[in-house]
Amino acid sequence: MERRALLRATVLGAGTVALPFTGWSAAYGSAQPAPGPYGPLRASDANGLRLPKGFSSKIVAQTGRRVSGTTYKWHQAPDGGATFAEGDGWCYVSNSEVPAADGGGASLISFGPDGKPVAARRILGGTDMNCAGGRTPWGTWLSCEEVDRGRVYETYPTGRAAKVRPALGRFRHEAAAADPVRKVVYLTEDEPDGCFYRFVPDTWGDLKAGRLEVLCAGPGTSGAFTWASVPDPGGSGTRTRRQVAAAKAFDGGEGCYYANDTVYFTTKGDGRVWALDLTAGRYRLAYDDSLVQGGPPPLTGPDNLTGAESGDLYIAEDNGNMEICLITPDGGVSPFLRVTGHHRSELCGVAFNPKGDRLYFSSQRGRTGKVTGGITYCVKGPFRKRS
Template sequence: MDRRTMLRATVVGAGTLALPFTAWSAAYGAPAQNATGPYGPLQPADARGIQLPAGFTSAIVARSRQTVGGTSYVWHDAPDGGAVIPDGAGWIYVSNSEVAAGSGGGASRILFNSAGAVVGASRILSGTSQNCAGGKTPWNTWLSCEEISRGRVFETYPLGGTAVARPALGRFKHEAAAADPVRRVVYLTEDETDGRFYRFVPSTWGDLSAGTLQVFRAGTATSGAFTWATVPDPDGSPTATRYQVSGSKAFNGGEGCHYADDTVWFTTKGDNRVWQVNLAAGSYELAYDDNLVSPGAAPLSGVDNITGSTAGDLYVAEDGGSMDICVITPDDTVSTFLRVTGQGGSEITGPAFTPAGDRLYFSSQRGTTGAASGGITYCVTGPFRR
């Protein structure tokens, strides 16, 4: 019996929910290695400069400082973290704006009908600064995170409602968030060279106005056991939250965060790693490390935003690198899914699937110009594994 099979049997036998094999494989595999991707090689760039596998097509949904097609709303600068929120038979794509408050900031939404056509667009958050990543909640709100010193998390309401600050989630250089409905917590990353990994335990699930902020405690190794410890002062002043708990583990530039099937994954851009925290087993390890990839060169660098598909695949966007979105499969392989050409001064942000899993939205934050005003938001359709 191999390690992942043994762990799977142990945890399921302890009385937790039995999970699909693909989910458990991803949760307990070794760092991903190079292999041919599940969709085959990239084809030549299309008219929008995007290289995709055969059978996939791209479309432009919105451009910064231009009206979203079919609406009067002007799309924001520097589109960053994003998510898809179900909306009846259709859906909403939400996107942050990573610019200062005086230059826009905040977040916007685009509404789609069941056929994927745009039917509306509007602002859902204003007056905030450097809204980088974030995460959606099971109650269909969007947590928009400020990537500034003592930044805040704002809960926004894509389906209708007024955004509100959630200071109980801590004041630090926030990056991404991921909700865990099993443990009823929200995981949070911190974009500092010695940032921490946190979780917020609400007093009442579904209400983020009050609760306890905790920090991940572990040794200096890349795998092992972990515990959580309460952060005494989530306000982070005068002592930053990351320095308040002895033994809390430092991570080099926390970025994207994704939860599924008793596992939370997060990325660290400073060392090009994807970490996986096996919540049922109480352990953590690496899902990807660019220094441990073979054969050949590592396909994924500048790791940033991360999302997952219903098939258990992880999709990781690059900040720089070759402007790729790479896929890490449940059987621990890594390959390039798409590449954006001619936009070397940009980064890929906001990957998110529709509920049906047949459309992937993402943005090139600065497009072909390399400026915040050049952002482009795309949609890719095709035979995604589901």
């Protein structure tokens, strides 16, 4: 994944990931540094993680090594991820951001009710640079290729074979977010002049066929928006982002989440967060790093995002201080954890288990700075619940 530009404290909402996430209750201004709800970070633990009091960490998988309790060797460069309920436990799905020849695709680890791995397997292979993606309401994982004319694959933690979904367009995909109210899937594009899309399936829950649309708006940072059909979603001649003259360009789309009639997405090239009010049909700039006040912010280079039941948002950094930062619903931003000794890596794949007492994430290149050094962690502790 390309290096992110600085992205600082922000206003965000998040869609349901593995929890009944409540979303953000109000339209906040730019979030500002504040003491974290869990207190300061302690000294590094045995795994090199600095955590607040009451939290503990465990390494659950390392690239090239067998996942504990299984014979499956974990993939290279773990990236975007999500969790799904599975029997009396759950599973964690993780992308592999390497070329097909090196094992690109996605894998999963199944956990028992005690949180111990009980199985692991490949659920997608033969694909290129699977970066982020999104969870669907019907229990599948959309794994997105971050390459020119990349594709979206629908993967099935339940064991069915993965299916390519060409109707969702061929471009440099990053993230996806499902909107069960409007029955569409939003998509970001990681290009300097990328666009923001939505896919309108012919039948909700079935992504084989439908209409790809692109957001159209003026050059400003707020105003009304509309949607226009992309004539050739395959982009075989003219790339999708250049087919509709009125399409609004965004500088390097990244994370994308839906909550409460609003979809939020980040653009790494200019360090911004955008919010689309889907009821009013208006967009606005929810964050710009120039709005941060009072010194250097705790959050830089944000990557994947996830939400907690409390309404807190957890944001993984690409480089920066190698932290997962937390933004509370009242607009305070603070470090939740820091990974030490991983200076050439990035944090990604943040996802809570269905119960909400464990947070999974990966250091994509670990201590070595190479795709063969990936490490996937689990942090357990007294995460805040809905008030």
